[in-house]
Amino acid sequence: xxxxxxxxxMALITVMSAFGAAAxxxxxxxxxxxxxxxxxxxxxxxxQEMVLVTASGAERSRTVAVWNKxxxxxxxxxxxxxxxxxxxxxxxxxxxxxxxxxxxxxxKVKRIAGSAKQGxxxxxxxxxxxxxxxGSKGFAQTHQVKGLHETKYGEASVYQLALSPQxxxxxxxxxxxxxxxxxxxxxxxxxxxxxGQALKKLTTFDHQQVDxxxxxxxMQMEDLKKGSKTVLKVNKVxxxxxxxxxxxxxxxxxxxx
Amino acid sequence: MKNIVDxxxxxxxxxxxxxxxxxxxxxxxxxxxxxxxxEFTLNAEYTEEMEPSHPHLTYNLGFELQQTEAGIGFxxxxxxxxxxxxxxxxxxxxxxxxxxxxxxxxxxxxxxxxAWGTALEINPTDNLNPPNPADPFGEKAPVIxxxxxxxxxxxxxxxxIVIPFHQPAAKEVLLSAGPGGELVSKEAELVADDWANTQYxxxxxxxxxxxxxxxxxxxxxxxxxxxxxxxxxxxxxxxERIYFREYQVVGAELATGVxxxxxxxxxxxxxxxxxxxxxxxxxxxxYKFGNGLYLVGQLIFKKDRLQNREFLVQQAVEFPLAAIHSxxxxxxxxxxxxxxxxxxxxxxxxxxxxxxxLAYRYAEGNLFAEMSGGKMGGNSxxxxxxxxx
Numbered sequence: 128x129x130x131x132x133x134x135x136x137m138a139l140i141t142v143m144s145a146f147g148a149a150a151x152x153x154x155x156x157x158x159x160x161x162x163x164x165x166x167x168x169x170x171x172x173x174x175q176e177m178v179l180v181t182a183s184g185a186e187r188s189r190t191v192a193v194w195n196k197x198x199x200x201x202x203x204x205x206x207x208x209x210x211x212x213x214x215x216x217x218x219x220x221x222x223x224x225x226x227x228x229x230x231x232x233x234x235k236v237k238r239i240a241g242s243a244k245q246g247x248x249x250x251x252x253x254x255x256x257x258x259x260x261x262g263s264k265g266f267a268q269t270h271q272v273k274g275l276h277e278t279k280y281g282e283a284s285v286y287q288l289a290l291s292p293q294x295x296x297x298x299x300x301x302x303x304x305x306x307x308x309x310x311x312x313x314x315x316x317x318x319x320x321x322x323g324q325a326l327k328k329l330t331t332f333d334h335q336q337v338d339x340x341x342x343x344x345x346m347q348m349e350d351l352k353k354g355s356k357t358v359l360k361v362n363k364v365x366x367x368x369x370x371x372x373x374x375x376x377x378x379x380x381x382x383x384x
Numbered sequence: 385m386k387n388i389v390d391x392x393x394x395x396x397x398x399x400x401x402x403x404x405x406x407x408x409x410x411x412x413x414x415x416x417x418x419x420x421x422x423e424f425t426l427n428a429e430y431t432e433e434m435e436p437s438h439p440h441l442t443y444n445l446g447f448e449l450q451q452t453e454a455g456i457g458f459x460x461x462x463x464x465x466x467x468x469x470x471x472x473x474x475x476x477x478x479x480x481x482x483x484x485x486x487x488x489x490x491x492x493x494x495x496x497x498x499a500w501g502t503a504l505e506i507n508p509t510d511n512l513n514p515p516n517p518a519d520p521f522g523e524k525a526p527v528i529x530x531x532x533x534x535x536x537x538x539x540x541x542x543x544x545i546v547i548p549f550h551q552p553a554a555k556e557v558l559l560s561a562g563p564g565g566e567l568v569s570k571e572a573e574l575v576a577d578d579w580a581n582t583q584y585x586x587x588x589x590x591x592x593x594x595x596x597x598x599x600x601x602x603x604x605x606x607x608x609x610x611x612x613x614x615x616x617x618x619x620x621x622x623x624e625r626i627y628f629r630e631y632q633v634v635g636a637e638l639a640t641g642v643x644x645x646x647x648x649x650x651x652x653x654x655x656x657x658x659x660x661x662x663x664x665x666x667x668x669x670x671y672k673f674g675n676g677l678y679l680v681g682q683l684i685f686k687k688d689r690l691q692n693r694e695f696l697v698q699q700a701v702e703f704p705l706a707a708i709h710s711x712x713x714x715x716x717x718x719x720x721x722x723x724x725x726x727x728x729x730x731x732x733x734x735x736x737x738x739x740x741x742l743a744y745r746y747a748e749g750n751l752f753a754e755m756s757g758g759k760m761g762g763n764s765x766x767x768x769x770x771x772x773x
Contacts, residue, residue, distance in 0.1 A: 181707050188736055211736040212421050212772035224641075225592045235499040238597050238639045240646030245674040250707055254674075298674050355707050376538045377591040382485065 155272030158286045158306055163265035165311040165341060170196040170370045171263070174209070174363040179251055182354035189214060189249070190362075194384075195263040196370050202264045203375035207384065208249075218380045219249075221259065229380040236377045245298045252327065252348045252357040256297055257318075261329075261346075269293055270302065277308075280315065284308045299326070310334060310341045325351050338366040422447045425770045432762040441468040446478075457483040479526045489534045495526045498545065500587060500601060501650050502639040504682055504698070508652035508664035509601050509635030512545060512585060514553035514608040520752065527551045540590045547583040550575035550628060553608040557626055572610030573627040581606070601635040611689060613658070630657040646670045648682075654689075662687045668698075678702040692753045695719045708733040716751060723749030741768040 153161075172194050179187045190209040197203070206219040218229040226239040244255040253261075260266055274289035285305040292299065301319040306312070316329040327350055331343035344361040374384060423446045430439040448461040460480045466473030481494025501507025505521050513524035529547045536542055552574070561568040575581050583605030591597045606628040615624035635652040651665035668682025681699040688694065700714035709732045717724040725747040732740045743766045 179707055183706065185706075185708060187708050187733060212423075213737055213739070213770075215421060222592060225595065227591065233499060234497055235501075236591065238502070238591075238641070238646060238648075240644060240670050240672055241641045242644035242646075243672040244644075246672045246678075247676055247704065247707075250704065252707075353707070373538060378533075378535060378538070378541070382490070 153286075155275035155288055156267075158275060158288055158311075159267050159270075159272055159290070161311040162288070162304070162306050162313065163267045166261070166313070167197070167263055167265045168195065168340070168366050170194075170366070170368065172363075172365045172368040172370065173361060176360040176362060177249075177251055178358040178360070180356045180358065187250075193262065194370055194374050196372070196375060197263055198372055198375075202259065202262075203372075204259070204262055205375050205379060205384070214249075216383060218383065220375060220377060220380045221255070222375060226255070227377055227380060229377075236380055252350045252353075252355055253359075254298060257327075257329075257348070266290055266302070266304075269297065273301065278305075280305045280307075283314060285314060307334075312341050312343055327351060337364050340366055420447070420449045421773065423770060423772050425768055427766060427768045429764060429766045431764040442466065443468060452483075452485070455485045457485065459483070489532065491530070491532045493530050495528050496531065497524060497526045498529070498531055498543075499524075500599065500635070500637070502597060502599070502637045502648040503650040503666040504648075504668055504670075504680060506664075506666055506682075506684055506698070507650060508666060508686075509599070509633075509637055509650055511603055511605070511608070511633055511652070512547065514551055517554045517609070525551065525553075539593050540588065543585075543587040543589065545585040545587075547585075547605065549577055550581060550583065550606045552610065552628060554610065557610045557612050559612060559623055570612070570623060570626050573625070575606050575628050595640055597637075597639040599635070599637040601633075601637075603633040603635075604631075605633075606630055607656070607689075609689075611656075611659070629659065631655055644671065656689075659689070660691055662689050662691065676704040688753050690753060693720060694753065696751075705730075718749070718751055721750040721753070723747070723751045725751055737772045739770050741770070742766070743768075 172192070174190065174192050177189045177191060179189075189211065192207045192209055194205040195203070201223050202221070203223075204219075204221045208214040208217040216229075216231040220227045220229075220236075224241060226241070226243065227236045228239050229236050244259075246254060248255050248258050260269070269292060270290035271293050272288065273291045274287075276287050278285055278287050285307055288304045288306055290302040290304065298320070299318045300321050300323060303317040303319070304313050305315040307314050312331065312334055313329070314331055317325050318327040318329075320326045327348055329346060329348045332345040332347070333343065334341055335344050336342075342361065342364055344364075346359045347356055348359075349356040373379065423444075425444045425446075427442045427444070428439045429442070443466060445464040446461060447463075448459075450459045451457065458481075461478035463476045463478060464473065465476060477495070479494070479496045481492050481496045483490060483492040498512050499507070500510045500512070510524075512529070513527055515524050516522045527547055528549055528551075529545055531543065531545045534542045534544075552572070555574070556569045556571050558567045559570055560566065583603070585601065585603040585605070587599055587601035589597075589599035608628075610626050611629045612623045613625040613627070614621045632655045633652050634655075635650070637648070637650040639646070639648040641647065647669045649665070649667045651663065653661065653663045655661050664684065664686040666682055666684050668680065670678065670680040672678045679699075679701055681697070684694070684696040684698065686694050686696075696716060696718050698714070698716045700712060702710060702712045704710050709730070712729045712731075714727045714729070715725065725745060727743065727745045729741065729743040732742075734740055745764045745766075747762065
């Protein structure tokens with residue numbers, strides 16, 4: 128009889144262990160890899176509306192076309208302003224650490240200082256660094272996981288992922304990302320400054336499936352200190368577009384692709 | 385508006401089209417794109433030293449048209465401008481050109497601007513278009529030229545330019561004459577429209593080559609400003625000949641980034657047919673802070689056509705205001721002459737397409753020995769409204 132009880136207890140432990148293993152939370156590194164895999168695309172073309180809202184409520188709207196591609200681990204982005212009229216034709220090219228700007232009024236391509244990466248991207252609340260991470264670079268290449276736990280964000284079950292820059296580089300000391308457990312998309316990112324204070328908050332909305340991939344078609348970046356915000360609305364996204372490497376050249380920038 | 389249409393120009397046009405179409409170059413992607421755009425500006429300027437002293441109220445209505453289809457493009461811009469107080473209006477033609485996009489090359493024929501150089505505002509290697517003597521930092525005038533770019537690789541480009549007619553920046557010089565040293569305007573001999581006077585330029589440039597942008601250029605042409613050849617006589621120096629000297633220009637430019645800062649250097653050495661050589665060299669850098677503060681500065685070292693040595697320091701600070709407006713404070717100081725200029729500016733965004741700009745300029749002494757008589761003295765205040773459509 129004693130033996131039977133021992134068998135029963137062992138069986139229960141085995142079954143419970145099995146269930147326990149299935150429900151065990153994923154490691155932070157795995158969540159980060161899945162997040163990057165969802166956001167990163169080998170190549171994509173996107174048209175976005177960028178609405179800048181100042182602290183006083185004034186709004187300025189811009190439309191941009193963005194080409195992204197990863198070639199031999201090199202991140203490339205070409206951006207062109209489609210409107211309004213006063214910025215139309217302005218172009219921006221980023222190839223890893225090199226950046227160039229084309230202003231139609233100047234009629235030539237100008238190299239931009241690397242320090243501009245920390246600053247505002249075309250007057251928005253996003254920096255070049257933010258655009259790069261959200262566009263195609265992702266976070267795993269430049270950040271390491273500092274903490275992970277599960278929580279709720281509205282109705283959604285999320286992983287709360289704390290990241291810090293790998294070599295102390297960049298403008299932020301820490302990122303806190305809420306990752307949807309089903310879609311592996313970021314629902315919210317809080318960016319912390321060197322002083323540990325929250326600087327900016329990115330919130331994503333209207334998640335849709337495009338070409339078999341989940342995409343946030345609306346994002347809002349708030350500057351928590353200034354009170355301004357930038358809303359990015361995706362009007363068009365194409366992951367299947369064939370983008371030639373030659374698109375990411377200063378020639379395309381000048382020619383107006 | 386000046387119209388230059390003669391046999392030489394038509395021959396150039398014909399030659400260029402035959403060159404583009406007939407050499408069997410690979411055509412570029414058959415894409416169609418086009419736009420038309422415009423800008424209306426209203427400017428009020430008060431300049432203390434100029435007469436009449438009341439504010440000048442000027443307007444400018446500019447239009448741009450561009451169309452590209454199957455590798456062939458067309459571009460033009462023109463302005464209707466005038467003075468509302470003096471009731472004067474004129475139409476000014478800007479750039480007008482056709483262009484051909486090949487697989488690895490572009491060819492552009494017509495009245496156009498080509499800008500060379502990595503430095504800020506003062507580009508010694510940029511001698512293709514004549515500057516505005518009244519505004520050395522302003523837009524240069526378009527000239528008739530044939531320009532071609534051949535892309536040796538994604539990063540390297542070979543550019544060739546032919547300018548059939550010489551277009552001067554000014555046709556007269558101011559010379560002191562008489563015992564009182566009064567300034568007298570003297571007209572210069574123009575460069576004859578002759579095949580032998582065709583100007584040409586070559587440039588090889590690279591972008592992002594091991595983290596550097598560079599360019600090497602050569603120009604054979606005529607100076608944009610007239611030169612007065614002075615003869616010494618017992619009664620004093622007298623101008624023997626006022627003309628545009630033939631010259632050759634060799635230029636080099638470089639831009640890179642170090643530790644987040646942008647750095648550039650640009651220099652040109654001028655070899656006139658008559659007289660002594662001269663040069664201009666510029667070196668500068670810029671840095672943008674996380675809060676949007678942008679600092680830029682550069683040093684200009686030159687020996688001008690009259691062999692004056694000048695050393696200038698130029699700097700500017702820019703700062704965004706409430707995300708959509710901007711403030712800028714620029715200075716220029718000539719260490720040799722003591723001449724300086726202060727220029728605070730503000731641009732206020734009124735809507736997506738409308739802006740208000742406010743600029744104040746204070747200048748004292750000789751900023752440049754040659755351009756605009758060197759003097760841009762006094763106070764001036766400018767208020768401008770612009771609307772893009």
